[in-house]
Amino acid sequence: MRVDVVTVFPEYLAPLGLSLLGRAQRLGLLAVHVHDLRGWAPDRHRTVDDTPAGGGAGMVMLPEPWGRALDAVLVGEGPDGAVGERPPAAGPTAPLLLVPSPSGTPLTQAWAHELAAEPRLVLACGRYEGIDERVLDDAASRYRVEPFSLGDYVLNGGEVAALALVEAVGRLLPGVVGNPASLEEESHEQGLLEHPVYTRPARWRGLDVPAVLSSGHHAEVARWRREQGLRRTARRRPDLLRALLDADPTALSADD
Numbered sequence: 001m002r003v004d005v006v007t008v009f010p011e012y013l014a015p016l017g018l019s020l021l022g023r024a025q026r027l028g029l030l031a032v033h034v035h036d037l038r039g040w041a042p043d044r045h046r047t048v049d050d051t052p053a054g055g056g057a058g059m060v061m062l063p064e065p066w067g068r069a070l071d072a073v074l075v076g077e078g079p080d081g082a083v084g085e086r087p088p089a090a091g092p093t094a095p096l097l098l099v100p101s102p103s104g105t106p107l108t109q110a111w112a113h114e115l116a117a118e119p120r121l122v123l124a125c126g127r128y129e130g131i132d133e134r135v136l137d138d139a140a141s142r143y144r145v146e147p148f149s150l151g152d153y154v155l156n157g158g159e160v161a162a163l164a165l166v167e168a169v170g171r172l173l174p175g176v177v178g179n180p181a182s183l184e185e186e187s188h189e190q191g192l193l194e195h196p197v198y199t200r201p202a203r204w205r206g207l208d209v210p211a212v213l214s215s216g217h218h219a220e221v222a223r224w225r226r227e228q229g230l231r232r233t234a235r236r237r238p239d240l241l242r243a244l245l246d247a248d249p250t251a252l253s254a255d256d
């Protein structure tokens with residue numbers, strides 16, 4: 001998968017070179033290209049924002065630098081006009097343009113799986129009060145434009161959200177996580193939260209690892225974990241439990 005990120009703070013994306021995603025990039029499973037939006041600013045001062053039409057607080061990102069940036073990234077060019085790695089041949093589907101925004105569609109594990117099947121993602125990180133809406137309207141002629149949100153709170157810009165999305169999607173690419181079985185039991189994969197986990201020592205600060213986990217009884221362990229996951233979901237995310245039952249009223253019926 002190739003990911004292009006356009007931002008006024010390229011350094012914000014540096015952590016994508018660390019840990020599992022860094023390894024994925026070195027192995028050629030993932031290619032991340034980060035571009036400085038200011039490289040496409042038309043003026044000497046490299047201005048990328050201006051005051052909002054209609055008045056009000058804050059600044060809005062100018063359409064021209066974004067329009068140029070999204071044109072260039074589409075054909076694999078850097079801000080200096082240098083041609084990078086060619087994007088995959090134009091197929092029946094345009095590349096996805098993901099736009100971090102608190103007013104976007106909430107990012108879910110199900111959506112992350114869909115995104116992991118894409119050959120290419122482009123992320124447009126806005127700052128300040130956001131990007132002039134015409135940039136998204138115009139981009140819709142050559143991209144599939146999808147604003148996304150991490151949750152119901154406000155960040156200063158899209159960079160942290162881009163990091164989160166690339167990590168959530170990148171770890172689902174084949175070969176990125178060593179043991180793919182470890183992905184299946186995680187929170188949100190089955191529509192529920194995961195059970196608590198423990199390791200050694202068996203007693204720590206007067207607290208014991210639940211006895212069932214040392215019993216060696218695999219069916220009992222599985223049943224305990226399922227129940228703990230359900231309890232936790234009911235307490236912390238009753239909305240998930242309701243959604244699961246709405247989709248399938250037998251979803252929680254005992255199968256053992």
Ligand code: 6GU
Pocket residue numbers: 099100101102104148149150151152153154155156157158161
């Ligand atoms: Cl994706 N972007 C910004 N700027 N703020 C957010 C967000 C995204 N998700 C939640 N808050």
